[in-house]
Amino acid sequence: MLTKEEVEKVVKGIVEDKFIKAIEVDERGNVTVTLAKDTPNIDNVLIKLHSEIGKLEGVGLITVNREREEKAGEGQNVQLTKELILERLKEVIDPEVGLDVVNLGLIYELEIRPDNTVYVKMTMTTPGCPLTMWILRAVEDKILEIPGVKDAEIELTFDPPWSPDMISPEYKKKLGLY
Known part of the structure:
Protein backbone atom coordinates (compact mmCIF):
# COMPACT_ATOMS: atom_id res chain seq x y z
CA MET A 1 0.00 0.00 0.00
CA GLU A 67 -2.41 27.49 -3.31
CA ARG A 68 -4.67 30.40 -4.11
CA GLU A 69 -5.31 33.60 -2.19
CA GLU A 70 -8.96 34.42 -1.70
CA LYS A 71 -9.67 38.09 -2.20
CA ALA A 72 -11.98 39.88 0.23
CA GLY A 73 -15.54 39.85 -1.04
CA GLU A 74 -14.70 37.52 -3.90
CA GLY A 75 -17.59 35.46 -5.12
CA GLN A 76 -20.33 37.35 -3.39
CA ASN A 77 -23.49 37.79 -5.46
CA VAL A 78 -21.88 36.09 -8.47
CA GLN A 79 -23.94 33.51 -10.35
CA LEU A 80 -21.66 30.86 -11.81
CA THR A 81 -23.12 28.82 -14.65
CA LYS A 82 -21.83 25.89 -16.66
CA GLU A 83 -22.35 27.97 -19.82
CA LEU A 84 -20.14 30.78 -18.48
CA ILE A 85 -17.38 28.35 -17.55
CA LEU A 86 -17.56 26.49 -20.87
CA GLU A 87 -17.33 29.79 -22.76
CA ARG A 88 -14.16 30.65 -20.84
CA LEU A 89 -12.72 27.18 -21.46
CA LYS A 90 -13.15 27.75 -25.20
CA GLU A 91 -10.17 30.11 -24.80
CA VAL A 92 -7.93 27.11 -24.01
CA ILE A 93 -6.59 25.85 -27.33
CA ASP A 94 -4.84 22.53 -27.79
CA PRO A 95 -1.71 23.80 -29.60
CA GLU A 96 -1.14 20.55 -31.47
CA VAL A 97 -4.67 20.33 -32.87
CA GLY A 98 -5.58 24.02 -33.00
CA LEU A 99 -9.05 23.57 -31.47
CA ASP A 100 -10.33 24.58 -28.06
CA VAL A 101 -10.78 21.93 -25.37
CA VAL A 102 -14.59 22.30 -25.33
CA ASN A 103 -15.24 21.88 -29.07
CA LEU A 104 -12.55 19.21 -29.25
CA GLY A 105 -14.65 17.18 -26.79
CA LEU A 106 -12.03 16.96 -24.05
CA ILE A 107 -14.39 18.15 -21.29
CA TYR A 108 -16.39 15.15 -20.05
CA GLU A 109 -17.98 16.57 -16.93
CA LEU A 110 -18.39 20.01 -15.33
CA GLU A 111 -19.87 20.61 -11.89
CA ILE A 112 -20.23 23.78 -9.83
CA ARG A 113 -20.24 22.81 -6.18
CA PRO A 114 -22.19 24.75 -3.52
CA ASP A 115 -18.97 26.42 -2.27
CA ASN A 116 -18.24 27.65 -5.85
CA THR A 117 -15.47 25.12 -6.42
CA VAL A 118 -15.55 24.06 -10.07
CA TYR A 119 -14.93 20.37 -10.80
CA VAL A 120 -13.92 19.34 -14.32
CA LYS A 121 -13.35 15.79 -15.56
CA MET A 122 -11.49 15.84 -18.84
CA THR A 123 -9.24 13.86 -21.12
CA MET A 124 -6.51 14.38 -23.70
CA THR A 125 -6.52 13.30 -27.33
CA THR A 126 -3.92 10.65 -26.43
CA PRO A 127 -2.60 9.29 -23.11
CA GLY A 128 0.94 10.23 -24.14
CA CYS A 129 0.12 13.84 -25.06
CA PRO A 130 3.29 15.85 -24.33
CA LEU A 131 1.19 18.93 -23.49
CA THR A 132 -1.02 17.28 -20.86
CA MET A 133 0.30 19.29 -17.92
CA TRP A 134 0.24 22.54 -19.90
CA ILE A 135 -3.40 22.01 -20.96
CA LEU A 136 -4.52 20.96 -17.46
CA ARG A 137 -2.89 24.05 -15.98
CA ALA A 138 -4.40 26.29 -18.67
CA VAL A 139 -7.87 24.89 -17.87
CA GLU A 140 -7.33 25.44 -14.15
CA ASP A 141 -6.00 28.97 -14.66
CA LYS A 142 -8.89 29.91 -16.97
CA ILE A 143 -11.44 28.70 -14.40
CA LEU A 144 -9.70 30.51 -11.55
CA GLU A 145 -9.83 33.78 -13.55
CA ILE A 146 -13.64 33.75 -13.34
CA PRO A 147 -14.93 36.04 -10.57
CA GLY A 148 -16.69 34.04 -7.88
CA VAL A 149 -14.80 30.77 -8.39
CA LYS A 150 -13.38 29.60 -5.08
CA ASP A 151 -11.20 26.80 -6.44
CA ALA A 152 -10.80 24.47 -9.42
CA GLU A 153 -10.45 20.70 -9.28
CA ILE A 154 -9.36 19.10 -12.55
CA GLU A 155 -9.50 15.32 -12.94
CA LEU A 156 -7.75 13.68 -15.88
CA THR A 157 -9.28 10.47 -17.22
CA PHE A 158 -8.85 8.29 -20.27
CA ASP A 159 -12.12 6.41 -19.79
CA PRO A 160 -13.65 6.58 -22.28
CA PRO A 161 -10.72 7.24 -24.60
CA TRP A 162 -11.06 10.34 -26.74
CA SER A 163 -11.95 9.92 -30.43
CA PRO A 164 -12.68 12.37 -33.27
CA ASP A 165 -16.38 11.51 -32.79
CA MET A 166 -16.27 13.70 -29.67
CA ILE A 167 -15.57 16.88 -31.64
CA SER A 168 -18.59 19.21 -31.64
CA PRO A 169 -20.85 19.00 -34.74
CA GLU A 170 -20.02 22.62 -35.65
CA TYR A 171 -16.29 21.90 -35.71
CA LYS A 172 -16.73 18.56 -37.47
CA LYS A 173 -18.31 20.53 -40.33
CA LYS A 174 -15.47 23.09 -40.30
CA LEU A 175 -12.92 20.28 -40.41
CA GLY A 176 -14.76 18.41 -43.15
CA LEU A 177 -15.46 15.37 -40.96
CA TYR A 178 -19.13 15.22 -42.01
Missing part, protein backbone atom coordinates in the same frame (compact mmCIF):
# COMPACT_ATOMS: atom_id res chain seq x y z
CA LEU A 2 1.25 3.46 -0.95
CA THR A 3 2.35 5.57 2.02
CA LYS A 4 2.50 9.32 2.54
CA GLU A 5 6.19 8.97 3.41
CA GLU A 6 6.95 7.44 -0.02
CA VAL A 7 5.17 10.32 -1.75
CA GLU A 8 6.86 12.94 0.48
CA LYS A 9 10.28 11.54 -0.42
CA VAL A 10 9.54 11.90 -4.15
CA VAL A 11 7.98 15.37 -3.80
CA LYS A 12 10.84 16.68 -1.64
CA GLY A 13 13.29 15.43 -4.25
CA ILE A 14 11.63 17.75 -6.80
CA VAL A 15 10.31 20.71 -4.80
CA GLU A 16 11.89 22.70 -1.97
CA ASP A 17 10.13 22.22 1.39
CA LYS A 18 9.07 25.86 1.57
CA PHE A 19 6.89 25.43 -1.56
CA ILE A 20 5.10 22.27 -0.32
CA LYS A 21 1.87 23.20 1.45
CA ALA A 22 0.27 19.74 1.82
CA ILE A 23 0.61 16.11 0.76
CA GLU A 24 -2.30 13.70 1.16
CA VAL A 25 -2.60 10.02 0.29
CA ASP A 26 -5.93 8.24 0.72
CA GLU A 27 -6.62 4.52 1.21
CA ARG A 28 -7.02 4.00 -2.57
CA GLY A 29 -3.60 5.44 -3.34
CA ASN A 30 -4.94 8.74 -4.65
CA VAL A 31 -2.37 11.47 -4.12
CA THR A 32 -3.03 15.20 -3.66
CA VAL A 33 -0.11 17.61 -3.50
CA THR A 34 -0.68 21.31 -2.83
CA LEU A 35 2.10 23.69 -3.77
CA ALA A 36 2.62 27.36 -2.98
CA LYS A 37 1.29 29.74 -5.63
CA ASP A 38 4.81 31.13 -6.14
CA THR A 39 6.48 27.76 -6.79
CA PRO A 40 9.21 28.44 -9.39
CA ASN A 41 9.23 26.63 -12.76
CA ILE A 42 5.73 25.36 -12.04
CA ASP A 43 5.23 23.73 -15.47
CA ASN A 44 8.39 21.64 -15.13
CA VAL A 45 7.55 20.83 -11.51
CA LEU A 46 4.05 19.62 -12.43
CA ILE A 47 5.35 17.36 -15.19
CA LYS A 48 8.11 15.95 -12.99
CA LEU A 49 5.75 15.36 -10.04
CA HIS A 50 3.23 13.48 -12.18
CA SER A 51 5.96 11.43 -13.81
CA GLU A 52 7.83 10.51 -10.62
CA ILE A 53 4.79 9.94 -8.37
CA GLY A 54 3.29 7.83 -11.16
CA LYS A 55 6.22 5.42 -10.84
CA LEU A 56 5.32 4.54 -7.25
CA GLU A 57 3.64 1.21 -6.62
CA GLY A 58 -0.06 1.49 -5.78
CA VAL A 59 -0.59 5.08 -6.89
CA GLY A 60 -4.06 6.03 -8.10
CA LEU A 61 -5.21 9.45 -9.23
CA ILE A 62 -2.57 12.19 -8.91
CA THR A 63 -3.78 15.74 -8.24
CA VAL A 64 -1.40 18.67 -7.96
CA ASN A 65 -2.99 21.90 -6.75
CA ARG A 66 -1.60 25.37 -6.30
Whole structure:
Protein backbone atom coordinates (compact mmCIF):
# COMPACT_ATOMS: atom_id res chain seq x y z
CA MET A 1 0.00 0.00 0.00
CA LEU A 2 1.25 3.46 -0.95
CA THR A 3 2.35 5.57 2.02
CA LYS A 4 2.50 9.32 2.54
CA GLU A 5 6.19 8.97 3.41
CA GLU A 6 6.95 7.44 -0.02
CA VAL A 7 5.17 10.32 -1.75
CA GLU A 8 6.86 12.94 0.48
CA LYS A 9 10.28 11.54 -0.42
CA VAL A 10 9.54 11.90 -4.15
CA VAL A 11 7.98 15.37 -3.80
CA LYS A 12 10.84 16.68 -1.64
CA GLY A 13 13.29 15.43 -4.25
CA ILE A 14 11.63 17.75 -6.80
CA VAL A 15 10.31 20.71 -4.80
CA GLU A 16 11.89 22.70 -1.97
CA ASP A 17 10.13 22.22 1.39
CA LYS A 18 9.07 25.86 1.57
CA PHE A 19 6.89 25.43 -1.56
CA ILE A 20 5.10 22.27 -0.32
CA LYS A 21 1.87 23.20 1.45
CA ALA A 22 0.27 19.74 1.82
CA ILE A 23 0.61 16.11 0.76
CA GLU A 24 -2.30 13.70 1.16
CA VAL A 25 -2.60 10.02 0.29
CA ASP A 26 -5.93 8.24 0.72
CA GLU A 27 -6.62 4.52 1.21
CA ARG A 28 -7.02 4.00 -2.57
CA GLY A 29 -3.60 5.44 -3.34
CA ASN A 30 -4.94 8.74 -4.65
CA VAL A 31 -2.37 11.47 -4.12
CA THR A 32 -3.03 15.20 -3.66
CA VAL A 33 -0.11 17.61 -3.50
CA THR A 34 -0.68 21.31 -2.83
CA LEU A 35 2.10 23.69 -3.77
CA ALA A 36 2.62 27.36 -2.98
CA LYS A 37 1.29 29.74 -5.63
CA ASP A 38 4.81 31.13 -6.14
CA THR A 39 6.48 27.76 -6.79
CA PRO A 40 9.21 28.44 -9.39
CA ASN A 41 9.23 26.63 -12.76
CA ILE A 42 5.73 25.36 -12.04
CA ASP A 43 5.23 23.73 -15.47
CA ASN A 44 8.39 21.64 -15.13
CA VAL A 45 7.55 20.83 -11.51
CA LEU A 46 4.05 19.62 -12.43
CA ILE A 47 5.35 17.36 -15.19
CA LYS A 48 8.11 15.95 -12.99
CA LEU A 49 5.75 15.36 -10.04
CA HIS A 50 3.23 13.48 -12.18
CA SER A 51 5.96 11.43 -13.81
CA GLU A 52 7.83 10.51 -10.62
CA ILE A 53 4.79 9.94 -8.37
CA GLY A 54 3.29 7.83 -11.16
CA LYS A 55 6.22 5.42 -10.84
CA LEU A 56 5.32 4.54 -7.25
CA GLU A 57 3.64 1.21 -6.62
CA GLY A 58 -0.06 1.49 -5.78
CA VAL A 59 -0.59 5.08 -6.89
CA GLY A 60 -4.06 6.03 -8.10
CA LEU A 61 -5.21 9.45 -9.23
CA ILE A 62 -2.57 12.19 -8.91
CA THR A 63 -3.78 15.74 -8.24
CA VAL A 64 -1.40 18.67 -7.96
CA ASN A 65 -2.99 21.90 -6.75
CA ARG A 66 -1.60 25.37 -6.30
CA GLU A 67 -2.41 27.49 -3.31
CA ARG A 68 -4.67 30.40 -4.11
CA GLU A 69 -5.31 33.60 -2.19
CA GLU A 70 -8.96 34.42 -1.70
CA LYS A 71 -9.67 38.09 -2.20
CA ALA A 72 -11.98 39.88 0.23
CA GLY A 73 -15.54 39.85 -1.04
CA GLU A 74 -14.70 37.52 -3.90
CA GLY A 75 -17.59 35.46 -5.12
CA GLN A 76 -20.33 37.35 -3.39
CA ASN A 77 -23.49 37.79 -5.46
CA VAL A 78 -21.88 36.09 -8.47
CA GLN A 79 -23.94 33.51 -10.35
CA LEU A 80 -21.66 30.86 -11.81
CA THR A 81 -23.12 28.82 -14.65
CA LYS A 82 -21.83 25.89 -16.66
CA GLU A 83 -22.35 27.97 -19.82
CA LEU A 84 -20.14 30.78 -18.48
CA ILE A 85 -17.38 28.35 -17.55
CA LEU A 86 -17.56 26.49 -20.87
CA GLU A 87 -17.33 29.79 -22.76
CA ARG A 88 -14.16 30.65 -20.84
CA LEU A 89 -12.72 27.18 -21.46
CA LYS A 90 -13.15 27.75 -25.20
CA GLU A 91 -10.17 30.11 -24.80
CA VAL A 92 -7.93 27.11 -24.01
CA ILE A 93 -6.59 25.85 -27.33
CA ASP A 94 -4.84 22.53 -27.79
CA PRO A 95 -1.71 23.80 -29.60
CA GLU A 96 -1.14 20.55 -31.47
CA VAL A 97 -4.67 20.33 -32.87
CA GLY A 98 -5.58 24.02 -33.00
CA LEU A 99 -9.05 23.57 -31.47
CA ASP A 100 -10.33 24.58 -28.06
CA VAL A 101 -10.78 21.93 -25.37
CA VAL A 102 -14.59 22.30 -25.33
CA ASN A 103 -15.24 21.88 -29.07
CA LEU A 104 -12.55 19.21 -29.25
CA GLY A 105 -14.65 17.18 -26.79
CA LEU A 106 -12.03 16.96 -24.05
CA ILE A 107 -14.39 18.15 -21.29
CA TYR A 108 -16.39 15.15 -20.05
CA GLU A 109 -17.98 16.57 -16.93
CA LEU A 110 -18.39 20.01 -15.33
CA GLU A 111 -19.87 20.61 -11.89
CA ILE A 112 -20.23 23.78 -9.83
CA ARG A 113 -20.24 22.81 -6.18
CA PRO A 114 -22.19 24.75 -3.52
CA ASP A 115 -18.97 26.42 -2.27
CA ASN A 116 -18.24 27.65 -5.85
CA THR A 117 -15.47 25.12 -6.42
CA VAL A 118 -15.55 24.06 -10.07
CA TYR A 119 -14.93 20.37 -10.80
CA VAL A 120 -13.92 19.34 -14.32
CA LYS A 121 -13.35 15.79 -15.56
CA MET A 122 -11.49 15.84 -18.84
CA THR A 123 -9.24 13.86 -21.12
CA MET A 124 -6.51 14.38 -23.70
CA THR A 125 -6.52 13.30 -27.33
CA THR A 126 -3.92 10.65 -26.43
CA PRO A 127 -2.60 9.29 -23.11
CA GLY A 128 0.94 10.23 -24.14
CA CYS A 129 0.12 13.84 -25.06
CA PRO A 130 3.29 15.85 -24.33
CA LEU A 131 1.19 18.93 -23.49
CA THR A 132 -1.02 17.28 -20.86
CA MET A 133 0.30 19.29 -17.92
CA TRP A 134 0.24 22.54 -19.90
CA ILE A 135 -3.40 22.01 -20.96
CA LEU A 136 -4.52 20.96 -17.46
CA ARG A 137 -2.89 24.05 -15.98
CA ALA A 138 -4.40 26.29 -18.67
CA VAL A 139 -7.87 24.89 -17.87
CA GLU A 140 -7.33 25.44 -14.15
CA ASP A 141 -6.00 28.97 -14.66
CA LYS A 142 -8.89 29.91 -16.97
CA ILE A 143 -11.44 28.70 -14.40
CA LEU A 144 -9.70 30.51 -11.55
CA GLU A 145 -9.83 33.78 -13.55
CA ILE A 146 -13.64 33.75 -13.34
CA PRO A 147 -14.93 36.04 -10.57
CA GLY A 148 -16.69 34.04 -7.88
CA VAL A 149 -14.80 30.77 -8.39
CA LYS A 150 -13.38 29.60 -5.08
CA ASP A 151 -11.20 26.80 -6.44
CA ALA A 152 -10.80 24.47 -9.42
CA GLU A 153 -10.45 20.70 -9.28
CA ILE A 154 -9.36 19.10 -12.55
CA GLU A 155 -9.50 15.32 -12.94
CA LEU A 156 -7.75 13.68 -15.88
CA THR A 157 -9.28 10.47 -17.22
CA PHE A 158 -8.85 8.29 -20.27
CA ASP A 159 -12.12 6.41 -19.79
CA PRO A 160 -13.65 6.58 -22.28
CA PRO A 161 -10.72 7.24 -24.60
CA TRP A 162 -11.06 10.34 -26.74
CA SER A 163 -11.95 9.92 -30.43
CA PRO A 164 -12.68 12.37 -33.27
CA ASP A 165 -16.38 11.51 -32.79
CA MET A 166 -16.27 13.70 -29.67
CA ILE A 167 -15.57 16.88 -31.64
CA SER A 168 -18.59 19.21 -31.64
CA PRO A 169 -20.85 19.00 -34.74
CA GLU A 170 -20.02 22.62 -35.65
CA TYR A 171 -16.29 21.90 -35.71
CA LYS A 172 -16.73 18.56 -37.47
CA LYS A 173 -18.31 20.53 -40.33
CA LYS A 174 -15.47 23.09 -40.30
CA LEU A 175 -12.92 20.28 -40.41
CA GLY A 176 -14.76 18.41 -43.15
CA LEU A 177 -15.46 15.37 -40.96
CA TYR A 178 -19.13 15.22 -42.01
